[in-house]
Amino acid sequence: MRHTSISFRISLIVTIAILSGIVISGVQIWSLRQTLYAEREHKLRDMVDGALKLIESFDEKAKDGTLPLDKAQTDAKAAIRALRWGNGEYYGVYQTDGVTLVHANPKFEGVNRLDARDPNGTLIVAKLIDTAQKGGGLVRYMVPRGTNDANQTPMSKMAYAAPYPAWNWVIQTGVYIDDINDALWRQFLLIGSAELIVLLITGALAVQIARSVTRPVKNLVDAIGAIDPAHPGQWTCPPVTKDELGQIIVSVDGLTHAFQSVLEQRDQAQNENARLGAELDVSRRMQQILLPSSAELVATDGLDIAAYMEPATEVGGDYYDILRHAGGVRIGIGDVTGHGLESGMIMLMTQCAMRTLLTSKRDDLVGEINIINTTLYENIRRMGCGKNLSLALLDYKAPPADLNGAKGALTISGQHEYVIIARQDGRLETIDTENLGFPIGLVEDIAAFVDHMTMPLYCGDVVILYTDGITEAASEDNRLYGLDKLAHIAIESRSGSAEAIKDAIIADVKRHMGNAVLYDDLTLVVLKQL
Amino acid sequence: MTALQGEGYAVDYNADTGTIRITGILRLGGIIEYQPISELLENSIAAHPALTLDLSGLEFLNSSGIATLSKFVITARNHQGCAITIRGSSSVPWQGKSLNNLKRLMPDLTLTFD
Numbered sequence: 001m002r003h004t005s006i007s008f009r010i011s012l013i014v015t016i017a018i019l020s021g022i023v024i025s026g027v028q029i030w031s032l033r034q035t036l037y038a039e040r041e042h043k044l045r046d047m048v049d050g051a052l053k054l055i056e057s058f059d060e061k062a063k064d065g066t067l068p069l070d071k072a073q074t075d076a077k078a079a080i081r082a083l084r085w086g087n088g089e090y091y092g093v094y095q096t097d098g099v100t101l102v103h104a105n106p107k108f109e110g111v112n113r114l115d116a117r118d119p120n121g122t123l124i125v126a127k128l129i130d131t132a133q134k135g136g137g138l139v140r141y142m143v144p145r146g147t148n149d150a151n152q153t154p155m156s157k158m159a160y161a162a163p164y165p166a167w168n169w170v171i172q173t174g175v176y177i178d179d180i181n182d183a184l185w186r187q188f189l190l191i192g193s194a195e196l197i198v199l200l201i202t203g204a205l206a207v208q209i210a211r212s213v214t215r216p217v218k219n220l221v222d223a224i225g226a227i228d229p230a231h232p233g234q235w236t237c238p239p240v241t242k243d244e245l246g247q248i249i250v251s252v253d254g255l256t257h258a259f260q261s262v263l264e265q266r267d268q269a270q271n272e273n274a275r276l277g278a279e280l281d282v283s284r285r286m287q288q289i290l291l292p293s294s295a296e297l298v299a300t301d302g303l304d305i306a307a308y309m310e311p312a313t314e315v316g317g318d319y320y321d322i323l324r325h326a327g328g329v330r331i332g333i334g335d336v337t338g339h340g341l342e343s344g345m346i347m348l349m350t351q352c353a354m355r356t357l358l359t360s361k362r363d364d365l366v367g368e369i370n371i372i373n374t375t376l377y378e379n380i381r382r383m384g385c386g387k388n389l390s391l392a393l394l395d396y397k398a399p400p401a402d403l404n405g406a407k408g409a410l411t412i413s414g415q416h417e418y419v420i421i422a423r424q425d426g427r428l429e430t431i432d433t434e435n436l437g438f439p440i441g442l443v444e445d446i447a448a449f450v451d452h453m454t455m456p457l458y459c460g461d462v463v464i465l466y467t468d469g470i471t472e473a474a475s476e477d478n479r480l481y482g483l484d485k486l487a488h489i490a491i492e493s494r495s496g497s498a499e500a501i502k503d504a505i506i507a508d509v510k511r512h513m514g515n516a517v518l519y520d521d522l523t524l525v526v527l528k529q530l
Numbered sequence: 531m532t533a534l535q536g537e538g539y540a541v542d543y544n545a546d547t548g549t550i551r552i553t554g555i556l557r558l559g560g561i562i563e564y565q566p567i568s569e570l571l572e573n574s575i576a577a578h579p580a581l582t583l584d585l586s587g588l589e590f591l592n593s594s595g596i597a598t599l600s601k602f603v604i605t606a607r608n609h610q611g612c613a614i615t616i617r618g619s620s621s622v623p624w625q626g627k628s629l630n631n632l633k634r635l636m637p638d639l640t641l642t643f644d
Binding site: 098337338384385386387388415434438439442449 | 560564598600621627631635
């Protein structure tokens with residue numbers, strides 16, 4: 001059934017309904033016919049029984065001697081001849097040898113009509129006598145109306161024949177049954193036309209219903225077939241009807257829009273990932289592009305320098321620079337808040353401002369920090385990102401004459417992390433830079449908060465500069481590396497070269513981290529007084 | 531009463547005591563997104579010269595937020611006769627250095643750590 005069309009299924013229902021109607025009507029007509037025939041038979045039997053009683057009454061008179069037998073039989077025939085019932089129906093009486101004793105047509109009386117046939121060839125009298133002699137029963141034949149007038153059309157007649165054995169007589173009476181057929185025919189026409197009307201109405205309805213189902217289904221199937229996989233939400237939604245099909249259309253519509261939004265989300269995510277990936281590449285390149293080359297770090301002027309930078313997965317905003325100038329070495333180290341493209345830009349601006357100021361030969365760290373702040377503050381305000389950075393500037397020079405025995409002098413300005421000095425003799429100094437500056441780019445004027453200090457460096461002294469990526473590097477169990485461990489490894493490894501000290505510190509930090517993820521850039525600058 | 535709130539944070543303002551309490555994690559994108567908080571702070575200092583800013587429940591504040599607080603402190607510094615108290619928590623890492631810097635912007639500011 002599932003493999004047949006909906007129209008076929010609907011027409012099947014209609015066909016079955018009509019066939020059932022026809023069968024039921026047939027049964028009704030058949031049952032009506034049986035009833036009518038049964039009524040006729042019953043009537044005929046009653047009438048014949050009555051006539052038999054009449055004959056019997058004459059027989060009684062012959063038996064008890066009231067009448068002689070032939071007189072009794074003559075009277076009986078006369079009496080029966082006169083009998084009429086129903087619509088002028090009469091009786092026929094025959095001798096068992098075939099001679100007609102009583103008949104409505106006087107010409108037949110006294111005649112042996114055993115060979116009388118109806119148009120169908122039925123031997124009428126013979127069959128009546130035969131049926132009667134078997135105990136009585138119905139006989140059907142064709143005979144013209146009236147008194148068997150041969151000029152009239154023969155009609156169907158049903159007769160009941162019964163014997164009167166004592167006299168070797170057979171008595172019958174019959175009735176035309178063409179009216180039964182007429183009645184049945186009328187009934188058939190009535191039911192038939194009713195059936196025809198029902199057939200037409202249900203047929204028309206079935207066609208309408210089939211169309212109302214199949215057409216929208218076909219439209220829906222066509223619309224679904226036409227959906228563009230790249231833009232399912234743009235499908236041509238058929239009109240929403242108020243039936244089950246309407247619910248399907250609403251569901252399909254919902255589904256296509258859900259698909260559409262999933263596709264859009266996927267595209268957006270891909271675009272966003274591509275954008276972020278590109279931004280990350282640019283940021284990483286920005287951070288690396290202006291770092292001092294290893295050639296610039298080669299020891300001169302009595303200072304051994306090593307530097308290390310490792311960007312985190314999401315590049316942070318670490319910055320360091322080492323610039324040589326006529327009077328010594330300028331060192332910058334800083335950390336822009338956050339990460340990404342804007343942090344990278346701020347880093348580049350800081351580097352450029354710092355080199356510009358160095359080139360201008362101001363030779364004034366505090367003033368330079370102030371200028372860098374104001375410059376960056378204005379640019380960051382344009383960017384609207386609210387970022388700022390910690391920045392320490394250091395300047396290494398030959399010591400003034402009053403620093404007895406010192407090989408170099410390191411001036412520090414700007415707020416950043418601690419500056420760790422591991423003295424050659426094992427003493428540790430940690431310099432808090434909080435009061436030497438202020439976050440760069442946060443407020444317009446930080447002149448009031450910037451200060452400087454100068455530290456003498458003796459032979460073998462080591463200076464460690466770092467960003468918080470080092471001290472806040474987390475181990476697998478989330479312990480931070482910390483200032484103490486950094487200072488300790490600096491003291492431990494102070495006798496090596498700047499490169500060796502740097503390697504020792506980085507190795508120690510990595511050991512601490514184990515397999516933990518690097519969340520922030522690691523930056524380390526090691527200076528060693530030769 | 532809650533004056534402002536967003537994903538992960540809430541700003542409560544008690545007009546009777548002149549207390550603004552910021553709690554949660556604030557990582558709004560850029561100075562512009564901090565504008566409503568900025569306006570609330572500046573309107574409150576106008577209404578309450580003695581204002582308490584309770585940040586002890588503020589677990590994280592991004593750089594734009596720190597910039598917003600710095601601007602507010604500078605504005606407050608320029609107001610005649612106002613007294614600001616900032617309450618921080620020593621157990622929240624970002625607050626130590628940042629709140630001290632605020633204090634440096636406005637030496638009259640009272641800074642307390644729970």
